[in-house]
Every structure is written in structure tokens, then in C-alpha cells.
Amino acid sequence: MKAHPVFEGDRLRATTFRPRRRRLFVSFRQRVGTPGNFDEARPVMGFVGNGWAHLHLQSRWNDWFVNPETEALEARLAEFTARYEQVVAMGFSMGGYGALRLARALRLTRLMAISPQFSIDPWVVPFDRRYRAEAAGWDATSGDLTHRCTEVGGAVLVDPFKPLDLAHGRLICKAFPKLTLVMLPCGGHPATRAIRQGGRFDWLKTELAEGLADPRAVGRVHRKVRRQSESYWRHLAEVARWHHRPALSAAAEGHAKALSEKASVRPADRA
Template sequence: MADPKRVFDGDLLRADLFNPSGRRLFVSFRQRIAVDGAFSRPNPVRSFIAQDHAHLHIQSRFNDWFVNDETEALEHCLADALRGYGRRVAMGFSMGGYAALRLSRCLDLRHVMLVSPQVSIHPDVVPFDKRFRGSSGGFHFAQGDLGIHGRRQLAGTVIVDPFRALDMRNAHMIQTLFPRIGLARTACSGHPASRVLREAGQFPALQRMLFDPPVSSGAVTVLHRNARRHSAIYWKKLAELATLRKRADLARVAMSRATALGRSRG
């Protein structure tokens, strides 16, 4: 695979394009990382390239939710650089899920698959969600407003663990702004809500759903339901939930199942 074409090269934001001759466009975003401050080496998603997609990967150097002094310049650059592509889809996790929504208009996205995304990190928008407050100091209210910058006609699916209350509140707020986005509830999967699917080796199947959108939220839920049977993550989280709800019998069975699965994988 040839090196990507650098579409935008800033101090804070970077965008690289693999297989620029593809007829369709797939966009991915770097998610929030534990230690920020440097760009990562981008890698192509070969399954999309094999399906005649160009692959654009967008990174933010810091965990700033892609809202900074270079955001506007990035938007103008992408709008010009990506002319001519047909169907445009994107996938994003957490911070990357927010970025897909925030940049959906300039990217002219038609369909997205978002895993545990935030609607915002601004305290005036999500006063109930303080998880990422440490990253919100430079987050400009208007510049980060999805109602202003997002493409309202955008369709897609938000994958979310219904037992993660903060993630669910963000998901419902996203649905208010983007009425064509549905919810796929993947219970006891945590954050991000694709962990059970990854553990079961079903993540490629999840990606393939974007080859021919729209993605059915129900199909994602069925994929998760089949994967959870053999997922130690699922059974451990179910045991924790059952304990909180004082379901001792269920907690005991679930933890036993989690332990057995953990041993089999070891």
C-alpha cells in the first residue's frame, strides 16, 4: 500500500488520504487516547479500500474533540480536496464519533456508524457529564455546536451500552439533532460499546455493514447478541450489574461464566 496523500497538515489537525482513486469515501477519526500530544502513524482500513473506497483518516494532536484554532481551515480544505467522491460514510468512536458529527457537513457525509459518541463536552451543553471536563477548557461553544455545523439529514447508527447512563443521554441528544440516526443497544459492552464485538472477533462484520448502507440498528444488536454468548467482558459486566441490582443468583451465574470464558481464552 502506497503512503497516503497528506490532505491537511497542521500543528493541531492532520488528514491523510489512502487510495485517492477510489470511487467512494470512507472516513475514520482518531479517538481519545490516554497520552496525547503527538500524531500517530495512520493505517489504511484495507477492507474498505478493497471495496473501492478512498480512506480519509483525520487526527487531532490533542484530546480537544477536534475543536481548535485549525478546525475552520480543515473544513475549507476538506470541502475542496474531496470533490468528486460518490457515497460517503464514516465510523468514529467516542471523541471520533463526535468528530464525525461535527465535520459531517464539510465532508458531505451520508451515513455514519458511531460508537459511544458525545454530543459535546461543553459544560453548558452537557452539565451532567463531567468525564471529559479536563479537555473542555478550549472547547468553544459555537464552534463545537452540532446544531450549527452538523449535517441534519445525516443518517446512521449510534452503538451504545444502555446501562451506561451518560452515554445514553448523549445518544438521545444526538438523535434530537439528527433524527435519521438510530440506536443500537449493545448491553453490558461498556465504553466504547463495541468491546464485546471486538472480543468475539465480530468487528470486521460490523465494519462490513457500512459497505452498503443504511445500517440496520437491529442488525447490529443481533450481531452483539450472538457475540455476547462467548464474551467474558459481557458476562463480567452482567455480574457487576446484577450485583448492583441485588440479583445475587444472576451475579453468581454470570461471574462463573465470565471466569470460565477467561480461562478458556488463557
């Protein structure tokens, strides 16, 4: 499938697939372990295969899409997205922040932000020290979401047992009043790991495409599938240890081990 460049800078890149359609899905590169290069953009077939155009945004470095090229990217996105009847987005962690930061330029109507940050500025989020290296030299004015709020609807998905993610989620929903904070206990970071392991991640994309009429439905699906997720049980074991509940922790570890062993058995080895 042909990729069409929308913006090509030294630090930011935007690539689209099937741009002539009337509805647009936007995805974002999340924080990577070894930054410094752009990835090859690939279409998200769950959207492209169902009549949507797809736009993928990347930052070469882990800078939360805030750098000297941000304003130029915003101007290009505002021009590019003017043709679409709907623009929806999904972003994980840094990508979730990127969706919020660029929501106005993208003309977002609907968003699913998964374990996003409200900021990485130490003055704004002094409680979160995870991203202090990336925050060095960060442009706090350009990165401020307070004055970039929009009426975008949708969901912010967080694991409430990840207190830093929960704090960011609450700040985001205060600033973006039409977003709903949805708790996915022991989902991890990102909070949708159990949903993915439970085979319902495609359902998430369908919900986003079809309107996400009830954001809390994501929480209900999480509850249905979490018992089949090794990640869920590992996180539950960790939480139980924090709360000095050794029996629960041991039981959860046992469930996680059983699911791991089940997954490792090849079909030919099964009776």
C-alpha cells in the first residue's frame, strides 16, 4: 500500500494511507527504547480496510512531539485535515499526549488515549520523575495543554494501580471535559494489555470507529477478559505484594504461570 508524505522534517514526520477518503484515523509513535530514527510507517488495516484514511505521526526523538518543528507540523495538519468529515485518534503513553497536544490542529472529534501524560514538565507534574531525562530542555510553553483544550470526546484509559498514570489521567480529564476517565485495574502500562491478551483489541478499534457511545464499556470488556491475561495476573500479584497479601499474590502468580505454560504449548503437543 502506497504511503503518502504529509510532513517530512528532521524531527517530525507525518505519513498517510488512502488519503482521499472522507474519514481519518490518526495514530502516533509512542516512546521507544532507542530513539534517533524514524520507523517505516504501516497502515492500520482495522481502519484502512473499513473505509478510513490513516495518518501516522512520528517524532524522531522521545520529545513528546514538542520541538522546533511542532508549529510547522500543526500548520500542515490543520490544512491537511480540513477535508475530512471525521477525525479520530488512538495514542499510547507519549502518543496519547501527542494526540492531546495536536488535537486542535488535527480537528479531532474522538480520541482513545491509553496511559497518556498530561505533561513531562517537572514544574507541572513534580510527582512524576519517570521522564526527567526527556524533559531537560523541553519547551514548557509549547508543551502546555492547558490552553489547547478542545471539545474532543472519548476515553482516557488508565490502570488505577499505576498512581502516576492515574494522576495524569485526572489532570487530562479536568482539562478536556468531554473525555471520560476509564479504570482498567491491573492493566499495566499501557493499560490495555489485558484487553490485547484477551483478544479484544480489535473491538477497541471498532468502538472508536463507530462512535465510542459508552466509554465505560471498555472497562466492562476489560473485566470480562482479564482472567485470561497473564499480564493481568502478574500485575495483580504485584499489587497484592504491595498490600501485604501474600496468599493472593501467590495465587495470582500461579494463575500467571499456568497461562504462560498454556501459551507455550505447541498445538501438536496438545492432547
